[in-house]
Amino acid sequence: MSSDLNNLRPAFNAWVHRLALLTVGWTALVITFGGKTKSQEAGLSIAEPVYYTFHWDWLFVPNLSAEYTHRVLVPILGVFTLLLALHFLFKDPRPGMKKLAVGLIVGLGVQGVFGALTVKYFAKSHTSIPHAVLGQIFLCLVVSAAVLTSKYWLSDRKVTGSPLQPPLFKLCRALVIMVFIQLLLGAAIRHDNRGEVLVAGREMVFIWHLVAHVMGAIGVGFFLTRVIIRINRQHKNIPELYSPTRWLMILLGVQILLGTKAAILKMMTISNADAPPTMRIIAATIHVLIGATMLATAVALMLRARRLVEFDANAQPAAEVTTGTKPAGTVGSAA
Amino acid sequence: MPSLTGLKLFLCAVALPILVGCGSHAQKPARPVGTTPYVSADHKGGVRGVVTWEGAAPPDPAVIDYSKDPKVAGIADKLVLTSESLIVQNAKVKNAVVFLSSGAEKWIYPAATEPVRVEIKHARYEPHAVTVEAGQKLVFENGDDFYHTVLGSPRRVNVEFNEGLHKKGDTATRTFEYAEMGYKVSSDIRKWMNCYVSVFYHPFHTVTKADGSFELKNVPDGEYTLELWHENPDVQLPSPVKVQVKGGIVEQPLALKMKVKL
Numbered sequence: 001m002s003s004d005l006n007n008l009r010p011a012f013n014a015w016v017h018r019l020a021l022l023t024v025g026w027t028a029l030v031i032t033f034g035g036k037t038k039s040q041e042a043g044l045s046i047a048e049p050v051y052y053t054f055h056w057d058w059l060f061v062p063n064l065s066a067e068y069t070h071r072v073l074v075p076i077l078g079v080f081t082l083l084l085a086l087h088f089l090f091k092d093p094r095p096g097m098k099k100l101a102v103g104l105i106v107g108l109g110v111q112g113v114f115g116a117l118t119v120k121y122f123a124k125s126h127t128s129i130p131h132a133v134l135g136q137i138f139l140c141l142v143v144s145a146a147v148l149t150s151k152y153w154l155s156d157r158k159v160t161g162s163p164l165q166p167p168l169f170k171l172c173r174a175l176v177i178m179v180f181i182q183l184l185l186g187a188a189i190r191h192d193n194r195g196e197v198l199v200a201g202r203e204m205v206f207i208w209h210l211v212a213h214v215m216g217a218i219g220v221g222f223f224l225t226r227v228i229i230r231i232n233r234q235h236k237n238i239p240e241l242y243s244p245t246r247w248l249m250i251l252l253g254v255q256i257l258l259g260t261k262a263a264i265l266k267m268m269t270i271s272n273a274d275a276p277p278t279m280r281i282i283a284a285t286i287h288v289l290i291g292a293t294m295l296a297t298a299v300a301l302m303l304r305a306r307r308l309v310e311f312d313a314n315a316q317p318a319a320e321v322t323t324g325t326k327p328a329g330t331v332g333s334a335a
Numbered sequence: 336m337p338s339l340t341g342l343k344l345f346l347c348a349v350a351l352p353i354l355v356g357c358g359s360h361a362q363k364p365a366r367p368v369g370t371t372p373y374v375s376a377d378h379k380g381g382v383r384g385v386v387t388w389e390g391a392a393p394p395d396p397a398v399i400d401y402s403k404d405p406k407v408a409g410i411a412d413k414l415v416l417t418s419e420s421l422i423v424q425n426a427k428v429k430n431a432v433v434f435l436s437s438g439a440e441k442w443i444y445p446a447a448t449e450p451v452r453v454e455i456k457h458a459r460y461e462p463h464a465v466t467v468e469a470g471q472k473l474v475f476e477n478g479d480d481f482y483h484t485v486l487g488s489p490r491r492v493n494v495e496f497n498e499g500l501h502k503k504g505d506t507a508t509r510t511f512e513y514a515e516m517g518y519k520v521s522s523d524i525r526k527w528m529n530c531y532v533s534v535f536y537h538p539f540h541t542v543t544k545a546d547g548s549f550e551l552k553n554v555p556d557g558e559y560t561l562e563l564w565h566e567n568p569d570v571q572l573p574s575p576v577k578v579q580v581k582g583g584i585v586e587q588p589l590a591l592k593m594k595v596k597l
Contacts, residue, residue: 045523047484047499058482062403064524122488122495275526 008093012154016087020146023080027139028292030077033070034135035288039281041194041274042067043123049116074112081108084145100145107138128191136183136295140176143296147303152240159310162234168241168309171230172302175223179295182216186291189213189263190284195273210263217256220294224248227301238308244301251294258287363492364514366469366536369443375538375553380580382435382561382587383550386428386543390592393421399527401458406481407525413457418527421567427547428591430464431565432516432533434540435551436575438559444537447471450508453520453530454478455485455500460520460530464566466540467532470510475520477505483528487520493534497523516564531566554580563589570594 037043042063051071058068081104088101114131121127147153162168189209196202228245235241265280276284396417401407407414422429450472454461458479467473475485477500485507487496492515498507511518511534518532533540539559543549561576571594578585 042523044486044497045484047486047497055482057405060405061524063526064482067523119497122497274521 017149037066039284049119125191168305172305176298185213367440373442378555380554384587385547388423389590419463431543433549435559436562439537475507
C-alpha cells in the first residue's frame with residue numbers, strides 16, 4: 001500500500017473531500033429518516049414501491065412525512081454519490097478508489113431496489129433487514145471515501161512503527177466487525193414483522209435476539225477497550241487515532257442506556273405494535289442513528305490505523321518513545 | 336473498506352432473516368362442499384335479536400389526537416373523536432359480528448355479485464366492521480380529498496394488500512379467498528383508522544347496528560349454531576347458541592361483557 005500511494009497519490013482536493021463529507025452527512029440523514037419510519041411502523045404509508053410525484057404537503061403529515069422524507073432525500077444522495085464515483089473513476093489514479101466507486105454505485109442501486117421490495121412485500125423481515133443493513137454498509141463506503149480523500153491521508157505523513165501484536169489495524173478491524181454484528185442483531189430485533197413473534201407467543205425468538213444483542217454490546221466494549229488501551233499506550237500523540245476512541249467510548253455508553261430504554265419500552269407496549277408510543281419511537285430512532293455513527297467512526301479509525309501505524313519488529317516499545325528518545329528503526333517516509 | 340468485504344457482510348445480512356424466524360402459516364379453512372343448491376327466495380326463516388351489554392359499563396373509549404395531522408385538522412368539525420374499538424350506547428353493542436358457525440354447510444350458495452362498500456370518510460372507515468362472502472368484492476372508496484392508504488393485514492390466512500388512494504373517488508377492490516374472522520384493514524398513515532372484515536363461506540352473517548340489533552334472513556329450516564365475534568380482545572364473548580329455524584323468525588338475544596382480569 002505504501003509504494004502504491006507513493007506512486008499514485010493524487011494531490012489533496014478540498015472540494016472532493018467536502019463532497020465526501022457531505023455525502024456522509026446526507027447518508028446519515030437518510031438512515032435517520034429510515035429509522036424513524038421503522039420506529040413509527042410507517043414503512044407502508046406510501047403504498048407505491050416507486051413514486052416520483054412531489055407533494056410538499058406530505059412532508060407535514062405524521063408517519064407519511066418520515067417515509068416521504070426518506071424517499072425524497074435518496075435522489076439527492078444519488079447525485080452526491082454519482083459525482084464522487086465519477087471523480088474516483090476518472091480523476092483518481094489509485095486503483096482501489098475505482099473499486100470503491102463501483103461499490104458506491106452498485107450499493108446505492110441495490111439499496112434502492114431493496115427499498116422498493118420492502119414496500120412491495122409489506123415490510124417483512126426478509127426484505128427490510130437487508131435494506132436496513134445495506135444502508136449501514138453504504139455508510140461505511142462513503143465514510144471510507146471521506147477518509148481516503150482527506151488531507152492527512154494524502155499527505156507526506158510519517159507512518160509510526162509499532163512493535164506490538166496484533167497490529168492496531170487488526171484490532172480496529174475486529175472492532176468494526178463486532179459493531180457490524182451488533183447492528184445485525186439489532187436489525188433482527190427491530191424488523192420482527194411488527195411484533196409478530198411477541199404477539200404470536202414466540203417470545204423466545206425475541207428473548208434470544210435480545211440476549212445476543214446484549215452479549216454483542218459486551219463484545220463491542222471488549223474490543224473497544226483493547227483498542228483504547230493500545231492507542232493510549234502507543235499513539236496518544238496521533239489525534240486522528242485518539243479522538244475517535246473518545247467518541248466511541250461516549251457513544252457506547254449512550255447506546256447502552258438508549259438500548260435498555262428501547263427494549264423495555266418495546267416489551268411494555270407489545271399491544272401497540274402497529275402504533276408505537278412517542279418515547280419508544282424517539283429512543284429507538286436515536287439508538288439506530290448512534291449505532292450507525294459508531295460503525296462509521298470505527299471504520300474511520302480502522303482506515304486511519306492502516307494508514308498511520310505499521311507493525312515494525314525493530315521499533316522500540318512505548319516506554320522509550322515517551323521519554324523523547326528517538327526510537328531506533330522508526331519507519332521512515334512511506335507515503 | 337474494500338467493496339468485497341461489504342459484499343460479504345451484505346450476504347450475511349440477507350441470511351439473517353432465517354434467524355428472525357418465518358411468520359406463522361395457519362391452516363387455510365377448507366370450503367365446505369354443499370350438496371343442495373340454495374335459493375334465498377325459497378326460505379323465509381331467520382334469526383334476529385339484539386346484542387346487549389351486561390355488567391359494569393365499559394371503559395370510556397380512547398380519545399383520538401388529530402392535532403398533528405394538517406390534512407385532518409382541516410375537517411376537525413366533522414371528526415369522530417374517539418376510538419371505535421367498543422361502541423356501547425344505552426347498553427346496546429354496535430359493530431359486533433353475528434353469524435351461523437355450523438349448520439349451513441350442506442347448501443351450495445350462488446356467488447355473491449353485489450360488492451360490499453367501505454368508504455373512507457373524514458379519515459375513518461365507514462362502516463367500521465363488515466362481513467363478506469369468500470370471493471365477494473369489497474370496494475374501498477376514498478371519500479376525502481387527500482391521500483389515504485388501505486393496508487390489509489391478515490390475522491392468519493388471507494393475502495395482505497396495501498393500496499394508495501390519492502384523491503376523492505379513487506377506489507381499491509379486493510376479494511378474500513378464505514373464511515377468516517376479523518381481517519384487519521388499517522392505514523400506516525393514520526393509525527386510528529381501522530376496519531374489520533369477517534369472511535364467510537355462506538350468506539348468514541351480519542354486523543349489529545347502533546341499537547345492537549341484527550337479523551339473519553332467508554335461513555333454511557334446520558338446526559344451527561349462532562355465534563358472536565367482537566374485535567375488542569377485552570370483551571368476553573358469549574358461548575355459541577343452538578337455534579332451530581322452522582320457517583319463521585327465531586328471536587335470540589346475545590350479550591357481551593368485559594372479561595374478568597385476574
